[in-house]
Amino acid sequence: MANLKDIKRKISSVKNTQKTTRAMKLVSSAKLRRTEELAKRSRVYANKLTELLNEIAQKLQKNNVDGLDNVFFKDASNPKVVDIVFVTADKGLCGGFNAQTIKRVNKLLADYKAKNVKVRLRAVGRKGIDYFKFNNIDMMNEVVGLSSAPNYEDAAALINEIADSYVKGETDKIVMVHNGYVNMITQEIREAQILPVDPSTLELNAVSTSELEVEPDEDDTLLEALVKRYIEYTMYYSLIDSLAAEHSARMQAMDAATSNAKEMVKKLTVQYNKARQEAITTELIEIISGMESMK
């Protein structure tokens, strides 16, 4: 039987942990609310942008009999080199949030390896970097700090660097993996092909039959500007989405930790009371037997 003092110390330690986890949960829920708001606002912009790109792509597709003759829209069913951009958190203590993303990246790695495709990893977020470093897998980019504080300029700089490499022909396909936010209690792994833009993934709404005027009228100028913007924004949005998911995952993890701690305090208190009772009983027996022997 553990002695009274030990149990008491353990109880207070667990109580302290409980305080910490509860505070972390509150912090996460406040941050989540802010990030969620940000995500909601930028979603409108993202949707409009996709819509516009979609419309122009369709118009160009109609004009060219062989489909789109543009570097951003070429066929990528048999890539030789694939870049995987993945987003994890910079910090831990958020349950399986990072592990899920890493698992998906590993699966992709295995899939592409089976098809003899060379894969280049580009990591955003310390946790993912740490994992692949530990496993001696090389990464092209290691970006820390962006996933905990997404900002448009840095996101754009990163994705443009990757897009440049695509335009130069160093890679055939760019895939993006991140753990996205669904609601307070659910996160979902999202995997998207960023380049080449796949017109089939763009939502096909009823295309207006009317002629579309484009200014400047060299089609490619506008299209290229639009694609660039589109991928920049997709990158930025993924970061925000991932951050929201991270906060919701952490909130959940900390909530679970808090209730576990509560449970443990309960158990330990019972143990403590039992031990105390036992000590008293033993003491009583000692006194009584001592008195008996003196008679």
Add this chain to the structure above:
Amino acid sequence: MELMKLEIVTPNGVIFDAEVKQVTLPGSEGEFGVLAHHATLVSLLEAGVIVIEKADSSEVAVAINSGYVKVDEEKTTCIVDGAVVISGEDTDIEKALEEAKALLKSAESSKTAIASAVSKVEQLAKTL
């Protein structure tokens, strides 16, 4: 005069969404005005000022740095990177003006375009 729907979206959310009479946009090939039932059009926008004539004929100016506009028969959608609204109803018009100028100056357009946009903003602010 017939009205059309105008929407201005920035990465920070929708900043304008209403029925308007007319809108003048700073296209990359030159400024152009849009009325209801305009032919479908997509254009690049450069640093400049969007002038909106609202349903009650009052004017609102929106300074933007760059973006795109999609016009179709029913609706005009502007997708812009950064925008500052300067409206006559605003009490703090001076501050909005300062912000607008800062936004325009940070844009990556040609110097002449920015200079003309800045002077236009100043002019408009006086009339608002």
